[in-house]
Amino acid sequence: MSPTDTRIEHDLLGDREVPSAAYYGVHTLRAQENFPITGTPIGRYPELIRALAVIKAAAAEANHALGLLPEAKTRAIVAACDEIRAGALHDQFVVDVIQGGAGTSTNMNANEVIANRALELMGHARGDYRFLHPNEDVNMGQSTNDVYPSALRLAAYNGVMTLIEAMAVLQGAFEDKAAEFADVLKMGRTQLQDAVPMTLGQEFSTYATMLAEDEERLFEAAQLMREINLGATAIGTGINAHPDYAATVRARLAELSGIAVITAPNLIEATQDCGAFVQLSGVLKRVAVKLSKTCNDLRLLSSGPRAGFGEINLPAMQAGSSIMPGKVNPVIPEVVNQIAYEVIGNDLTITFAAEGGQLQLNAFEPVIAYSLFKSLAHLTQGCRTLAERCVVGITANRERLRESVAQSIGLATALNPYIGYRHASEVAVAAHESGKSVAQIVLERGLMSADKLAEVLRPEVLTAPRALAH
Known part of the structure; x- marks a missing residue:
């Protein structure tokens, strides 16, 4: 590498050559070397990068309003932040999403x-x-310990x-x-056994x-994300920040981000x-569990096509086997099931990381961020995929459903009020043993x-x- 390809930057550990074309500096270079963990740089999470940029812009404007940052520096910092918020330079955010040092x-x-x-x-x-320093100017009145969690909250x-x-699309x-299925009668099931009749429309309305x-x-959980700790600096005492900084930066951040943030x-x-x-992750787990249960139902109801339930048809998306001709698998519900399993695991990671905090700081927020962002992104894509590539194309096997209702011994339950439980039970047993219908x-x-x-x-x-006549 020739001298013109690098520049020399200095930190407390000494001098390092940084690529001249890079917008990052020596601290980022060392972190990039220290944390080759996931191979996923923070630049892959645009919401996080935009959140960092809007916080830095709000901080610069707040410090300028308080007479601490000159106008020329403020204008330049805010302009750079505006470019990043618009999508520029995200490739320069190169540190691994999982890192030591609490962010x-x-x-x-x-x-x-x-x-x-x-x-x-x-x-x-x-x-x-x-002429303008990363820590003295861009980071003025701040600490990682209030910038990083606040950025996570905005991004979340x-x-x-x-x-x-995305959930509204699926709903x-x-x-x-x-x-569409409001008039399609079918048998409801409990413990996978015939229960009582319902409509296919009723079944699908429950998923909505x-x-x-x-x-x-x-x-509700998102409202918790509006509470930020900007102004806390290192541990919450506000050391090195102007007494009016927390209130001033909150107001600027609310205006710039469009989120009604509040200071803790x-x-x-x-x-x-x-x-x-932890609260937000728990709700994401709740969403995942319900989505997975719904996908389990769709796979069961569409099983077959002849030797299973066969009540509904999922749209055929791809060949299902390299050996069995004509086989089509429920691949879209299957992928959403897997997203759900991941989200449940991410929730456990977030739980342990939150519990692992010590004294005045939690050093494990990077893995919380990584887990949370994966859950949010994958659930979002899962909902849209399930809606667009599965649910909209579902059809009902109306004749099969009609026949299953007519032949089900579950119809005996509907006769309880008219012929009594004992007679209804005898009818159910006789129907099952003889193969005849309840009717x-x-x-x-x-x-x-x-x-x-x-x-x-x-x-x-x-x-x-229905009210019964006496």
Whole structure:
């Protein structure tokens, strides 16, 4: 490497050559070498990078308003942050998402990229920190310990909103199917055994309702992400920050981000407590569990096509076997099942990492961030994939469903109010042993007239509460 390919930067460990083309600096370089863990740089998480940039812009404007940062430096820092928020330079955020140091390397990476781009905008060379310094100017009034968790919260808030939108798409797809299948009678099941009749529309409406409930729970959890600890600096005492900095930066951040952030009432508590991340992760696990249960149902209901339930048909997306001709697998529900298993595991990781904090700081927020962002991103993609590549194309095997209702001994339950539990039980046993239908046995035994039986077995009677005449 020729001298023109690098520049020399200095830190407390000494001098290092940094690529001249790089916007990051020596601190980022060392972190990149120290943490070859996942191979996933923080730049792969645009919401996190935008959150870091908006925090740095708000901090610069706050410090300028307090008379601490000159106007020229402020303008350059904010301009650099605006470019990053618009998507520029994300490839320069190169430190691994999992890192030691409680996120210090992420904060340093942000400080250096913003500083070097700001230097360019001011007409200076990258690395010429005499004119604008990553730590003294870009990081003024801040610490990793308040910047990093605040950035995680902003990124998580936006991620939750995106997930809610995806869940609403899936909810809508199930609602459409519920309306389409409103007249399709089928047997409900408990413990995989025949229970009582219902409609396929009722079955699909439950999936929509489950999603709607979890959208509400997610929105509630997202509100916890609005509480930030900017102004806490190192441990929550606010050392090295102006007395009015916390209030000023909060107001600027709310305006720039569009999120109604609030300053935590106790900054020492907020700097060490990861309870909000645990809460959000728990709700994501709840979403995952319900989605997985729904996908289990879809796989069961579509099993066959001839030797299984065969009640519904999932759209065929790809060949299902390299050896069995004509086989088609429920690949979309299967992939969503796997996302759910991952999210459940991520929740356990977040739980242990939150518990592992010591005294005034939790050093394990990077793995919390990594786990949380994976859960949010994969659930979002899973919901959209399930909606667009599976649910919208589901069809009902109406004749098979009609026949299964007619032949099910579960119909005997509907006769309890009319012929009594004992007679109904005897009818059920006789139907099962003889292979005849419940209706045939009832008529043969003269337990009800044909007209009365037809009235009782109407779909609208079988699938909803109904007052009985005495």
